[in-house]
Amino acid sequence: MKAYRASLLWFAPHSEGPVQALYEEDGMLVVGPDAKGLQVVQAIGPWREVSGRYAHVPVEDLRGRIIAPGFVDLHVHFPQTNVIGSPASGLLPWLENYTFPEEKRFASIEHGAEGAQFFVDELLRNGVTTALAFATSHTASVNALFAEAQARSMRMITGLCLMDRHAPADLLNQQSAGGHVDATLQSLMDSEALIHHWHGKDRLGYAITPRFAPTSTDAQLRGAGELAARYSDVWIQSHVAENKDEIAWARELFPQSRSYLATYADFGLMRERAVYAHCIHFDDDDRALMRDTGSSAAISPTSNLFLGSGFFDYEGADRVGFGYGLASDVGGGTSFSPFHTMLAAYYVGREGQTKPGLSLSPQHLWWQHTAGAGQVLGVKNEAGQSIVGNLLPGCEADFVVLNPKATPLLARKTALASNLDELLFSMIVLGDDRLVERTVISQGPSA
16 A cells, blocks of 8 residues: 555546535545555545554655546547647548548558557656547557557557448458458457457457448448447447538438437447547437437547537537546647646637537536546446546546646746636646656556
């Protein structure tokens, strides 16, 4: 067991009502192994109350620093690190001119391994301890990312990108060697083999991953839905309703479905642990479908602003009631930094809403990238408690050590904070990777 003395930020259990952040200026966090040997939070609270019960536990003194839950990135593209900041007129040209050419390179085992190491380094350097990530249509890319995350004891969820049409030929899922099995069936067989090899191993999870409906045939989507039914504890991830041209294309390809989102439901791809990126251009029927199936949204504000896709409707999501959390969406997204993502979400809340001028509180913004995103992933202990993205007793001990004086301007501004909202908002607006002094993973060495 080990204890840390620092200022502490975490979240009260949340179901309905306002998000409540908890903060102790002089706090004590105690971590230790659970029955399976995983480092979890044993106790958290004021130093004056907790220290007496754990007097025998060695303490690292980090006063002047803030310990907070590790960030959860609900949607990020591992192969698109090199695509960040590529100019394009919109989503579809950006895919054709930059994304697809870069993803072709991940057929190489060596390129995938190097890319995975850099990608995980970048996540941890920015305080991201859990990610739901896209790989490419190459099994080598999936193996590379899982292997790198496993070596770091990181919680990582990813899967083979399913794509059997409407993309460059050498990026589509490939038929078996010798051509005995067609590409669509082979992609589903490969997905199932990867589930057996990686899902549930250490802190790794598999996600059935159609890129988006237009790049999969009916047969591939149907097969993906059958996999999702057969393996009910794996995740599902894809994109939906990001861009109006994309929506029009999807409606042409799947005219039998009520909406673009409903296409996924029609193929059995909406349920708990299904996370759809963007979810911008929804009506209330779509929102109700998300709610009723237990599916959730990965909000990607820097990407949506960069590509001019639109604004996630927070008011509509809360009124109808479905889950969501924040995501970087690198490389359409412009930064790995959760602080940049939270600030962009604040901008989105101010514009493009059903009720203009929504002001997302700093506590709510931070919750969306930690405990809220953790609830979306649905990783729970035997008592049914969400154990990702928070520091309640029983949660996995993934956390960041923040230095609120990391830059002269941060030091100046945070010193003026008179309450928790002002402190959190100062870090959201002015923070970047320099604010993250250390990232601690529940198992394994610190980043």
